Amino acid sequence: MKEYFIxxxxxxxxxxxxxxxxPVIGYGLGAMGFVLLSDYLFEQSTFAKYLxxxxxxxxxxxxxxxxxxxxxxxxxxxxxxxxxxxxxxxxVSTPFVGLLLYHNAFIEASLxxxxxxxxxxxxxxxxxxxxxxxxxxxxxxxxTVGFRKTFYIFPIAYxxxxxxxxxxxxxxxxxxxxxxxxxxxxxxxxxxxEFYVWIHADNPSDFLFKKLKIASIYTLPLAxxxxxxxxxxYPADTDLIILFLFAGLFFLWAVxxxxxxxxxxxxxxxxxxxxxxxxxxxxxxLLLIPYLFKKSINKLNRYLR
Amino acid sequence: xxxxxDLCKAYGKHTVLENINLKFSSGKVYGIVGENGAGKTTLFxxxxxxxxxxxxxxxxxxxxxxxxxxxxxxxxxxKRITGKEYIRLLCxxxxxxxxxxESKNIFDLPLNxxxxxYSTGMKKKLALxxxxxxxxxxxxLDEPFNGVDIQSNMMLIEIINKLKALNKIVLxxxxxxxxxxxxxxxxxxxxxxKQIRAVKNDEFASLEEDMKMMTIGFxxxxxxxx
Numbered sequence: 001m002k003e004y005f006i007x008x009x010x011x012x013x014x015x016x017x018x019x020x021x022x023p024v025i026g027y028g029l030g031a032m033g034f035v036l037l038s039d040y041l042f043e044q045s046t047f048a049k050y051l052x053x054x055x056x057x058x059x060x061x062x063x064x065x066x067x068x069x070x071x072x073x074x075x076x077x078x079x080x081x082x083x084x085x086x087x088x089x090x091x092v093s094t095p096f097v098g099l100l101l102y103h104n105a106f107i108e109a110s111l112x113x114x115x116x117x118x119x120x121x122x123x124x125x126x127x128x129x130x131x132x133x134x135x136x137x138x139x140x141x142x143x144t145v146g147f148r149k150t151f152y153i154f155p156i157a158y159x160x161x162x163x164x165x166x167x168x169x170x171x172x173x174x175x176x177x178x179x180x181x182x183x184x185x186x187x188x189x190x191x192x193x194e195f196y197v198w199i200h201a202d203n204p205s206d207f208l209f210k211k212l213k214i215a216s217i218y219t220l221p222l223a224x225x226x227x228x229x230x231x232x233x234y235p236a237d238t239d240l241i242i243l244f245l246f247a248g249l250f251f252l253w254a255v256x257x258x259x260x261x262x263x264x265x266x267x268x269x270x271x272x273x274x275x276x277x278x279x280x281x282x283x284x285x286l287l288l289i290p291y292l293f294k295k296s297i298n299k300l301n302r303y304l305r
Numbered sequence: 306x307x308x309x310x311d312l313c314k315a316y317g318k319h320t321v322l323e324n325i326n327l328k329f330s331s332g333k334v335y336g337i338v339g340e341n342g343a344g345k346t347t348l349f350x351x352x353x354x355x356x357x358x359x360x361x362x363x364x365x366x367x368x369x370x371x372x373x374x375x376x377x378x379x380x381x382x383x384k385r386i387t388g389k390e391y392i393r394l395l396c397x398x399x400x401x402x403x404x405x406x407e408s409k410n411i412f413d414l415p416l417n418x419x420x421x422x423y424s425t426g427m428k429k430k431l432a433l434x435x436x437x438x439x440x441x442x443x444x445x446l447d448e449p450f451n452g453v454d455i456q457s458n459m460m461l462i463e464i465i466n467k468l469k470a471l472n473k474i475v476l477x478x479x480x481x482x483x484x485x486x487x488x489x490x491x492x493x494x495x496x497x498x499k500q501i502r503a504v505k506n507d508e509f510a511s512l513e514e515d516m517k518m519m520t521i522g523f524x525x526x527x528x529x530x531x
Binding site: 131132137138139140141144145148149192193194195196198199200201302303305 | 353354355357368370371375377380381383384385386387389390391393394395397398399400417418419
């Protein structure tokens with residue numbers, strides 16, 4: 001069992017080395033990013049604690065896939081398998097539980113802690129014949145796959161908008177809109193297998209424009225119900241709502257370009273740092289987007305020459 | 306036509322391909338054979354432009370990669386993409402839209418099911434269907450017969466013959482010699498990254514014998530089976 005966790009640690013280090021990041025620096029920056037981002041979230045919204053629970057639960061559910069669990073059970077036997085699953089879940093949930101405790105969300109922290117034990121006992125088997133329908137079937141890939149993975153977040157975002165209007169909290173409504181963009185950004189977080197870039201009969205520039213176009217035309221209809229509702233209920237703040245809409249769109253473009261600027265490896269620390277800086281000063285996106293575009297073209301030239 | 310001149314490929318100090326010179330003509334099927342690690346897949350990746358290399362690869366219709374259907378040994382599929390969406394993705398990438406995918410499902414695949422849940426053979430058939438619908442001029446089929454059932458193998462042989470009749474260039478690698486002798490006009494033998502022999506179809510039988518001798522030799526006797 002000890003070897004399993006050592007191996008996991010080694011694998012995590014290898015991934016960091018592959019991204020040309022010294023693991024010590026990587027873990028340090030990861031922890032710093034976690035603290036800064038969570039501080040920012042808790043400053044911005046009283047609903048941050050729910051988002052923290054949601055993110056933690058989605059990470060815990062990621063570890064419940066049947067194939068993975070069957071492999072662990074066959075290799076280590078039932079007793080050790082259970083121990084591994086509980087330890088894994090505690091490792092994943094501890095930072096989130098700590099964060100909730102720090103922000104006095106004791107009930108949420110306790111529930112998350114209990115959930116991490118309960119989730120360790122389940123295995124989610126994928127129903128092979130059931131396919132989640134998607135409105136994004138015409139241009140398959142990021143949105144088709146991403147929507148099927150995160151479809152439940154969109155009703156949550158719309159429910160948050162409804163609550164925002166009911167309790168007269170426009171900030172929460174803006175947060176719900178940005179949540180839609182955040183989910184769309186997650187579709188572009190990981191680099192795809194090189195075959196899926198190579199197949200395109202486009203030059204790098206056309207390829208990138210197509211990616212940005214598809215991301216925009218698929219994200220905007222998802223955000224539109226929130227935008228329209230907010231404009232109807234807060235007409236005096238239309239400028240602000242539109243501004244946030246464009247900020248969301250520009251961030252989405254920046255994330256897509258950051259992915260290809262590092263391609264074929266995962267997004268590098270410099271790109272991630274630049275994105276975080278833009279979070280604090282969004283006008284910088286106007287400089288970052290052309291920079292990442294140029295860098296992406298250099299990386300894609302290898303596959304789309 | 307595809308022409309390969311003085312192709313060399315190395316990963317650091319390890320040379321994988323050394324001075325490969327090949328010429329492929331339209332309307333012909335070429336087999337590339339060799340032991341595991343002989344350099345077949347690397348050669349295909351160089352032709353596809355997925356690897357940097359020294360030397361020259363040219364084609365009549367350029368750029369080659371935009372007219373090439375590439376069937377990888379183990380095609381990669383995203384977790385939540387259906388067979389139909391996979392085909393649409395590959396066709397869209399080559400600007401081929403409005404294809405009636407359902408009617409062209411010659412292998413009767415469950416196209417509305419996630420491709421990642423398919424069996425090995427079904428995955429290969431799906432990847433093959435997609436590259437056929439891309440309407441390519443060149444095809445590279447890396448181990449197309451592996452994991453595929455007998456009926457589909459027969460269909461695959463017919464497809465290759467049809468591509469040949471349509472004046473396409475088809476490059477195949479296979480570990481099953483009979484599938485190559487049934488389809489190829491010429492077979493090239495690679496050994497440790499070097500091109501050691503090229504034979505036309507009337508010499509296939511002698512090539513098979515030579516390969517048997519080269520690969521098996523007296524190794525079976527050495528194991529001392531009892």
